[in-house]
Amino acid sequence: MDTLPEIAATFKILLIGDSNVGKSSILLRFTDDHFLPPDEASATIGVDFKVKMLDLDDTRYKLTLWDTAGQERFRTLTSSYYRGAQGVILVYDVCSRESFDHLDEWFEELSTYCTKDEVVKMVIGNKIDKEAERAVSRKEGAEYARKHQTLFLECSAKTKIGVQQAMEELVSKIAESPTIRRSPGRNTVTVDESVSSGYGGCGC
Amino acid sequence: MASSNVRQSSFWKRTPAFTPSRVELVYSSTAHTDTAADLAPKAKQQPAAAPEPAAEPATEPEPRTADLNPLAAAGPPSPPVSSTLEDKFQALLSSPHVDLEQLKKLSWKGIPSRHRRTAWQLLMGYLPLNGSRRAATVARKRKEYADWTAQTFQRGEASLDRQVWHQIRIDVPRTRPDSPVIQHVRVQRSLERALYCWAVRHPASGYVQGINDLLTPFYCVFLGEAEVDSVSDQALAETEADAFWCLTRLLDGIQDNYTHAQPGIQRQVVKLRELVSRINRPLADHLSAEGIEFIQFAFRWINCLLMREVSLANTVRMWDTYLAEPDGFSTFHIYVCAAFLLRWAAELMQLDFQKAILFLQNPPTAAWTTQDIELLLAEAYMYKCLYHDSPSHYAATATRR
Numbered sequence: 001m002d003t004l005p006e007i008a009a010t011f012k013i014l015l016i017g018d019s020n021v022g023k024s025s026i027l028l029r030f031t032d033d034h035f036l037p038p039d040e041a042s043a044t045i046g047v048d049f050k051v052k053m054l055d056l057d058d059t060r061y062k063l064t065l066w067d068t069a070g071q072e073r074f075r076t077l078t079s080s081y082y083r084g085a086q087g088v089i090l091v092y093d094v095c096s097r098e099s100f101d102h103l104d105e106w107f108e109e110l111s112t113y114c115t116k117d118e119v120v121k122m123v124i125g126n127k128i129d130k131e132a133e134r135a136v137s138r139k140e141g142a143e144y145a146r147k148h149q150t151l152f153l154e155c156s157a158k159t160k161i162g163v164q165q166a167m168e169e170l171v172s173k174i175a176e177s178p179t180i181r182r183s184p185g186r187n188t189v190t191v192d193e194s195v196s197s198g199y200g201g202c203g204c
Numbered sequence: 205m206a207s208s209n210v211r212q213s214s215f216w217k218r219t220p221a222f223t224p225s226r227v228e229l230v231y232s233s234t235a236h237t238d239t240a241a242d243l244a245p246k247a248k249q250q251p252a253a254a255p256e257p258a259a260e261p262a263t264e265p266e267p268r269t270a271d272l273n274p275l276a277a278a279g280p281p282s283p284p285v286s287s288t289l290e291d292k293f294q295a296l297l298s299s300p301h302v303d304l305e306q307l308k309k310l311s312w313k314g315i316p317s318r319h320r321r322t323a324w325q326l327l328m329g330y331l332p333l334n335g336s337r338r339a340a341t342v343a344r345k346r347k348e349y350a351d352w353t354a355q356t357f358q359r360g361e362a363s364l365d366r367q368v369w370h371q372i373r374i375d376v377p378r379t380r381p382d383s384p385v386i387q388h389v390r391v392q393r394s395l396e397r398a399l400y401c402w403a404v405r406h407p408a409s410g411y412v413q414g415i416n417d418l419l420t421p422f423y424c425v426f427l428g429e430a431e432v433d434s435v436s437d438q439a440l441a442e443t444e445a446d447a448f449w450c451l452t453r454l455l456d457g458i459q460d461n462y463t464h465a466q467p468g469i470q471r472q473v474v475k476l477r478e479l480v481s482r483i484n485r486p487l488a489d490h491l492s493a494e495g496i497e498f499i500q501f502a503f504r505w506i507n508c509l510l511m512r513e514v515s516l517a518n519t520v521r522m523w524d525t526y527l528a529e530p531d532g533f534s535t536f537h538i539y540v541c542a543a544f545l546l547r548w549a550a551e552l553m554q555l556d557f558q559k560a561i562l563f564l565q566n567p568p569t570a571a572w573t574t575q576d577i578e579l580l581l582a583e584a585y586m587y588k589c590l591y592h593d594s595p596s597h598y599a600a601t602a603t604r605r
Contacts, residue, residue, distance in 0.1 A: 019371060019374060019375075019413070020374040020375075038377060038378065039377055039378065039381055039387065040378075040381045041378055041381070042378050042379075042380075042381060042512065043374075043375055043378055043413050045413060045414050045503070045504040045507050045508055045512065046499075046503035046504045046507065047500070047503075048565060049500070049558075049561045049562065049565060050562075051558050051562070064558065069413060071371060071412065071413050073409075073410075073412045073413075073462065073464070073466065074413070074466075076464075076465040076466060077466065077499070077503060080499075098370075
């Protein structure tokens with residue numbers, strides 16, 4: 001149990017995006033600094049949960065990370081996890097034009113389930129280690145993010161590039177955002193009473 | 205991820221033979237009260253109010269079978285299969301008309317690996333019970349499938365439903381990474397075809413992630429101990445057809461797990477929660493107090509029939525029993541899920557939200573043997589006997605409270 005330094009805040013962060021863009025790999029790199037080759041990683045079913053402490057400028061944050069399955073059929077389930085999130089990461093694969101084009105659908109999904117001002121959004125283009133197969137330019141990704149007023153970064157879960165940086169940027173943006181409702185920074189997870197009914201209602 | 209549990213060159217080598225165990229005790233017991241009594245002797249009294257006295261054994265699991273059976277921890281090589289069991293299967297399966305009830309009764313306790321292929325295909329309803337009709341039926345089914353795939357794939361990938369094919373293509377390589385059989389390139393191509401054919405024939409659900417997992421036990425059982433490299437194209441094609449039809453049968457019973465909004469899973473999660481709160485109220489209360497929702501961990505248990513939680517060899521053993529149970533993959537599976545959760549009750553009571561979720565996401569089953577699975581099945585059977593078709597227990601308790 002991490003007791004020192006004291007946790008300043010707990011943030012709930014959600015990863016969404018098409019199947020096979022590398023959401024789970026980005027998380028695994030961030031939380032465990034590990035990467036599984038494609039043939040050793042199983043597709044996420046439903047939603048997986050991870051926890052990670054992040055120290056930024058002498059302040060410790062606890063991140064509860066929810067890694068959702070990308071396939072459309074799981075939307076009914078995954079949509080219930082948006083509630084109470086302070087950060088949402090939309091992931092696409094820079095080698096898959098389709099996964100980039102689908103960001104529109106993911107933004108729509110996001111606006112349906114999250115209140116606009118209460119969540120920091122970040123677009124991440126993953127798999128930049130496969131430069132030869134790139135189908136979406138960095139410029140296009142940045143342009144898209146600007147249009148939607150979100151943070152933007154490219155990364156590679158495989159080579160590590162950009163992963164830690166993405167998380168740090170997201171968290172510092174959440175931390176400085178005045179409109180975001182914070183959970184008290186205790187070690188225990190606080191359950192938002194207003195959302196305690198129905199599944200996925202944990203406001204961690 | 206639990207799927208990294210076991211890496212074996214030939215998964216069934218780990219499948220120990222049937223050992224007469226508590227399962228036999230449970231199965232041969234007909235009266236529900238007797239079953240509970242048989243299984244209850246070591247149960248501790250739970251101070252907290254349980255719905256009924258008979259439910260209490262659940263809160264204190266029996267000692268692990270590994271303790272009772274020193275062979276359990278030995279791992280491979282397997283002990284020799286009981287010859288009487290082999291003989292019984294041999295006699296039963298070679299009779300002109302297989303007695304299905306008898307086959308179910310025998311299979312519940314575990315099928316010897318050399319009879320499993322035939323037994324599963326009979327239990328699935330793919331093979332006719334009447335031996336004289338079997339060859340013709342199988343030939344017809346295999347031809348039907350072969351014609352269908354030829355027709356589907358003759359115009360190349362461009363003619364396929366792009367979205368379905370894409371999803372299958374990205375999922376097959378990451379199906380059962382721990383199994384060299386499933387990871388073999390020939391089997392991979394075969395899985396893609398079978399999954400695609402199933403998906404386009406069942407547009408109400410289509411291909412949903414997890415269905416790929418459900419297809420794999422059929423390949424492992426039907427291919428037997430053969431090295432994939434030495435399997436002829438024709439034999440692999442036949443395996444594919446048999447697996448396709450068996451998958452179809454399996455999913456016929458649980459298709460609403462995979463249709464829009466997955467109502468089957470939603471319903472079963474509710475059932476599981478109700479069941480667990482009847483069996484072990486303190487655990488249910490603890491989970492609830494921590495803000496843990498059953499859907500957060502049980503969704504995957506139902507979507508993939510616990511295949512992400514236990515090894516492929518253990519899954520195969522589970523399916524022997526599931527195939528012998530009425531609605532094994534739906535109704536009985538919920539009792540297995542309950543037994544699975546309750547097995548960790550003592551640990552879970554000590555864990556807060558985050559630790560409990562992490563624990564349930566990756567339960568420590570890596571070393572599980574057939575004996576662990578058989579104990580799990582026996583416990584599930586006990587819960588079924590106690591709680592199935594007895595909603596009045598719940599209603600009465602609810603009213604009293």
